[in-house]
Amino acid sequence: MxxxxxxxxxxxxxxxxxxxxxxxxxxxxxxxxxxxxxxxxxxxxxxxxxxxxxxxxxxxxxxxxxxxxxxxxxxxxxxxxxxxxxxxxxxxxxxxxxxxxxxxxxxxxxxxxxxxxxxxxxxxxxxxxxxxxxxxxxxxxxxxxxxxxxxxxxxxxxxxxxxxxxxxxxxxxxxxxxxxxxxxxxxxxxxxxxxxxxxxxxxxxxxxxxxxxxxxxxxxxxxxxxDATPWDWTAPEKDTSLEAKVAEACETALTEAFQTADKMERYAKVDLALQAAMDAIRPEGSEDDDATPSKAAIKDAFKNLEKKIVRSRIIAGEPRIDGRDSTTVRPIDIRLGVLPRT
The missing domain is CATH 3.30.230.70 (GHMP Kinase, N-terminal domain)
Structure with a gap:
């Protein structure tokens, strides 16, 4: 049956x-x-x-x-x-x-x-x-x-x-x-x-x-x-030209950001680097059409650039963002009796 x-x-x-x-x-x-x-x-x-x-x-x-x-x-x-x-x-x-x-x-x-x-x-x-x-x-x-x-x-x-x-x-x-x-x-x-x-x-x-x-x-x-029929799905092609434009617009600023030890200062620099890429590739007032990359596409290319920079630093043996080498543990502080009844 x-x-x-x-x-x-x-x-x-x-x-x-x-x-x-x-x-x-x-x-x-x-x-x-x-x-x-x-x-x-x-x-x-x-x-x-x-x-x-x-x-x-x-x-x-x-x-x-x-x-x-x-x-x-x-x-x-x-x-x-x-x-x-x-x-x-x-x-x-x-x-x-x-x-x-x-x-x-x-x-x-x-x-x-x-x-x-x-x-x-x-x-x-x-x-x-x-x-x-x-x-x-x-x-x-x-x-x-x-x-x-x-x-x-x-x-x-x-x-x-x-x-x-x-x-x-x-x-x-x-x-x-x-x-x-x-x-x-x-x-x-x-x-x-x-x-x-x-x-x-x-x-x-x-x-x-x-x-x-x-x-x-x-x-x-x-x-x-x-023997199930495979789905007719192909991976989307990477927009290499967009990645090159993003790298040209903000790679130097992003690399500098990832050398900043203070977290909040680093976040601010990363945000500025992303905004620089947006301004260069998609100026304010741009319309959505085939010739203009979407904000999501630019953010995706920006994330790939972030990953590339961080990964290359690790492979090259450079210190971590906070200055530690690969064998140093982050400082840990412990306090007792902070709360009176817990």
Missing amino acids: FDVVTTTFQYGDNTVEIETGEIARQATAAVKVDMDGTVVFVTVVGQKDNGEERDFFPLTVNYQEKVYSAGRIPGSFFKREGRPSESETLVARLIDRPIRPLFPAGFQNEVQVIITVMSLNPEVGTDIPSMLGTSAALAASGLPFNGPMGAAQVGYIDGEYILNPSKTQLEASSLDLMVAGTENAVLMVESEAKELPEDVMLGAVAFGHEQSLVAIEAIKEFAAEV
Whole structure:
């Protein structure tokens, strides 16, 4: 009845099953992930018609846990699901951080990713299946997504790394580390550890990334079998002539601004540099037409120039804006007893 696509693979001690084609078929992509009884459902919806000019990428990631996933129904005074908990918000951010940079620069179509926990095995966390499901859904959506992304949780018990430790194992682990990335690079690391040495921490990142390649290959096979039609989208061409005009108008003033240690004085100089670029390229009273760049385009070119100047200073080994070198920590002042009753 349905054109269902399923991929199953072994991921450490867990068996992961990724499925699509039966539920939420009107979404751009919808994937169900079952990791040893913890089941999450991920939907991706992308807006094909951008519709409006933006200077940002409107990506929304919502992660939601339902009490029915643990076999319960809200009762007593509260008979409905409440607002997202702190842990739900943190998991949503955990997913957002590694997928956002995998969309190409210039892609500004609205994209919504919603992850719903449908069933819970208390020993298997929802973080990893949620991240793998998001990666699989995006890879199978046809969206311009430079994935897939893999994700792994790493524990450390008795001198050995543990891939995707259970809840019981985490209680005995001196490390709880999350790593996500593509097959070529690590994109995100988040960890909690009990004073482990640096080489153990770096080894955990390398271990997690290496193990996540198994998931990446499985998601690639899954996406190839789904065979979604890629979106007809091309990155907008950079207006190199506008960037050259902006650089000519304010690069010297902007470089000087980034050598000013006082923050407020530096901000004022940056604002003056931007105004100089605006006055030179788009004089007051200019009309919006094909020959005159928009204010948004000039600001975008100005931001690129800012990034170029700051990056070049870092690469050249020059001091930071406030005069510190790369090994000096910013001075920190601590006061006690400032407030009488808090």
